[in-house]
Amino acid sequence: MNKEEWIEAALPNYIVTNPALQEEISGLSQKDQxxxxxxxxxxxxxxLNxxxxxxxxxFSGKPEEEVxxxxxxxxxEAAEALDMDWxxxxALNAVEA
Known part of the structure; x- marks a missing residue:
């Protein structure tokens, strides 16, 4: 899966954790929802920065170690693409190596 697919797969799990948003958008079309x-x-x-x-x-439901x-x-991959020292x-991206 790529990043966009991760996001699309996470949205159904995300919305169930947000009942206020569910109620707020309940009258909208499926696309607008x-x-x-x-x-x-x-x-x-x-x-969350x-x-x-x-x-x-x-919100993937994957085990924490896999996440x-x-x-x-x-x-x-990003560090390599930017040709940056790992x-x-x-340090710049608050990643725990």
Whole structure:
């Protein structure tokens, strides 16, 4: 799965944890409900100061060890793409190596 697929898979798990949002959007069309859920999810990630894909991992239902491994792999890939020293990348992005 890629990051976008993680997010899409997490949204149904996310909405069940937010009854206030469920009630607020109950009168909207399915498309508008989906949009509102996505926006609320993105807002929550921003409020937590993490990437949306990272929040998605928290709602994936995967074991914590697998979530940590996936998060680590994505950060490692980003550091390599940026041609950054791993320790420097970790320090700048609050990643525990």
């Amino acid at each position: 989906k949009d509102q859920i996505r926006w609320a999810f993105e807002d929550e990630a921003e409020a 993490i990437e949306t894909w990272e929040l998605a991992l928290n 940590r491994a996936l998060r680590f792999a994505v950060h490692k 320790e420097e990348y970790c």
